Amino acid sequence: xxxxxxxxxxxxxxxxxxxxxxxxxxxxxxxxxxxxxxxxxxxxxxxxxxxxxxxxxxxxxxxxxxxxxxxxxxxxxxxxxxxxxxx
Amino acid sequence: xxxxxxxxxxxxxxxxxxxxxxxxxxxxxxxxxxxxxxxxxxxxxxxxxxxxxxxxxxxxxxxxxxxxxxxxxxxxxxxxxxxxxxxxxxxxxxxxxxxxxxxxxxxxxxxxxxxxxxxxxxxxxxxxxxxxxxxxxxxxxxxxxxxxxxxxxxxxxxxxxxxxxxxxxxxxxxxxx
Numbered sequence: 001x002x003x004x005x006x007x008x009x010x011x012x013x014x015x016x017x018x019x020x021x022x023x024x025x026x027x028x029x030x031x032x033x034x035x036x037x038x039x040x041x042x043x044x045x046x047x048x049x050x051x052x053x054x055x056x057x058x059x060x061x062x063x064x065x066x067x068x069x070x071x072x073x074x075x076x077x078x079x080x081x082x083x084x085x086x087x
Numbered sequence: 088x089x090x091x092x093x094x095x096x097x098x099x100x101x102x103x104x105x106x107x108x109x110x111x112x113x114x115x116x117x118x119x120x121x122x123x124x125x126x127x128x129x130x131x132x133x134x135x136x137x138x139x140x141x142x143x144x145x146x147x148x149x150x151x152x153x154x155x156x157x158x159x160x161x162x163x164x165x166x167x168x169x170x171x172x173x174x175x176x177x178x179x180x181x182x183x184x185x186x187x188x189x190x191x192x193x194x195x196x197x198x199x200x201x202x203x204x205x206x207x208x209x210x211x212x213x214x215x216x217x218x219x220x221x222x223x224x225x226x227x228x229x230x231x232x233x234x235x236x237x238x239x240x241x242x243x244x245x246x247x248x249x250x251x252x253x254x255x256x257x258x259x260x261x262x263x264x
Contacts, residue, residue: 052173056257059166060250066159067245072238074148080224080231085137 131213138209142202149198152238156191160184163249174261183249190244194237201230 078084163184171177204227211220 052170052175052261053257055169056166056253059162060253062162063159063245063250063253066155066162067242070152070155070238072235072242074152075145075231075235075238077228077232077235079145080141080228084141085134085224087134 128213134212135209138205138212142205142209145198145202145205149195149202153191153195156194156241159245160188160191163187163253166253170256170261175256175259176262177256180249180252180256183244183252187241187244187249190237190241194234194241197230197233197237201227201234204230 163180167177167180167184204223208220208223208227211223
């Protein structure tokens with residue numbers, strides 16, 4: 001009876017350790033994949049960072065809005081016409 | 088003697104009448120000139136006020152333009168630094184940024200010359216000849232045309248050069264991360 005108990009205890013300990021190990025490995029592999037944000041490989045084998053592409057797209061949108069917020073027509077000849085001067 | 092007096096009397100009378108008429112005409116002309124002078128002065132002051140108003144409007148527009156250009160420049164600079172740190176080749180974009188900066192400086196300089204001419208014009212509006220004012224106005228319009236061209240060049244340089252070079256960087260593969 002004592003032998004059976006000690007065998008069960010050992011098996012339980014081995015099972016717990018292996019479960020813990022597998023959990024750790026799973027966590028490490030998930031962390032590596034999820035947070036890096038790496039995309040496909042480039043032509044020379046180096047990885048292209050997807051977050052860089054997103055940053056560039058967002059910046060281009062911002063820049064378009066800023067540049068289009070001012071109009072060169074603010075300095076058109078009409079602004080200094082005879083009628084503007086009341087002549 | 089009597090005959091002489093009779094002959095001279097109408098002549099003297101005529102001379103007196105002519106003198107009075109001439110005097111009255113002179114007074115009328117003086118009054119007219121005075122009124123015209125006053126009208127010209129009022130017109131000049133009104134013109135001066137309009138020019139001051141236009142200067143304020145142009146200054147406001149210039150501030151908005153320069154602020155937008157600087158904001159855009161700063162964003163491109165930040166992207167350039169961030170991508171450079173990640174190993175991207177940003178030499179072309181760095182060169183674009185320098186050219187763009189020079190264009191913005193030129194815009195500011197041409198604008199300053201234009202405003203200076205407008206201020207000069209404002210002085211000419213009161214008490215100066217119409218011809219000189221018109222000549223000054225023509226010069227101011229030419230300077231304004233240059234300012235508008237500078238603003239167009241800045242916008243086109245962004246759309247045709249900087250934008251496409253940034254897009255090129257997006258597809259570039261960095262040498263080392």
